[in-house]
Structure formats: C-alpha cells, structure tokens
Amino acid sequence: MGFATLGLTAIDCPEPRRLAEFYAAMLGGEVKDDQSDDGRWIDLYLPGGQRLAFQKASGLRPPEWPRSDHNSQQLHLDLDVEDMESAHEQVLALGARPLDVDDDGGKRGFRVYADPAGHPFCLVSV
Known part of the structure; x- marks a missing residue:
C-alpha cells in the first residue's frame, strides 16, 4: 500500500482557462480560478473528486x-x-x-x- 495519494495533475499551457474549459466540456466538473494570480492557475474539479490543474506557460x-x-x-x-x-x-x-x-x-x-x-x-x- 502506498503512503501518498494523488492530489492533482497539473498541465502547462499558454491559456489555462481555455484548456480547462476544453476538458470540462469533455469530462464535466467545475472550473475554478484563484482571482489573486491573474489566471495563471485554473483548477478543474471533476466528478468523483479528481482534479486537473492548468498552469500558464507562455513559451510552451x-x-x-x-x-x-x-x-x-x-x-x-x-x-x-x-x-x-x-x-x-x-x-x-x-x-x-x-x-x-x-x-x-x-x-x-x-x-x-x-x-x-x-x-x-x-x-x-x-
């Protein structure tokens, strides 16, 4: 048995909100962002408790x-x-x-x- 649990999978991308909405349209869930970071990190909370995160990487x-x-x-x-x-x-x-x-x-x-x-x-x- 492991000693850790997977918290999220973070994906680098140039447009975090756009990519989060793309995956939300396929997988369902709720897109949330932290207003304090200017859209550089967007979370997608999936049904069942999993989470994908999208992180801004301009030069990707x-x-x-x-x-x-x-x-x-x-x-x-x-x-x-x-x-x-x-x-x-x-x-x-x-x-x-x-x-x-x-x-x-x-x-x-x-x-x-x-x-x-x-x-x-x-x-x-x-």
Whole structure:
C-alpha cells in the first residue's frame, strides 16, 4: 500500500482557462480560478473528486506525437468513452486535433488527439 495519494495533475499551457474549459466540456466538473494570480492557475474539479490543474506557460513548446527523442509526449491522458464515433465528433468540435485516429475499425480500441495546447490524449473504447 502506498503512503501518498494523488492530489492533482497539473498541465502547462499558454491559456489555462481555455484548456480547462476544453476538458470540462469533455469530462464535466467545475472550473475554478484563484482571482489573486491573474489566471495563471485554473483548477478543474471533476466528478468523483479528481482534479486537473492548468498552469500558464507562455513559451510552451507542445510535444510532438509520436517521438522518442527530447520532445516526446511526456504525459498523456486516457479518456474512456462508450461511443467512439460520437466522442470523436465532439472532441473535434471542441478544438482537438486528430493525431492518429485509425483505430482499425475499432479493433485497436483507442484514438489519439492533441488538445488545443498540443498535449496528446487518447479516447479509449470501454
């Protein structure tokens, strides 16, 4: 048994509120910011108690997918979905960019996208 619990996952991005709202549209939850820091840190409180945070990083160079050198993806989120086709259309409408959406007719079980800041994430069939 571990001795710590995960508090949050923080994601660097140039526009924290925009990226928090992108993920809120997919995952639900409540977007909150601390008015004292000028929008440099935005929290997304998800249903079930998880939290994603978005931190301003003006000079961010988004990862390139797929790469194994110094500019690898570093981190990605797997998001479970029941209806892949519907989820695909919805993430594109929200501003996601497809990176690898050939799931071999559903046999592979996942598709890869970039969020508006360029971070890769996967939609995974459940």
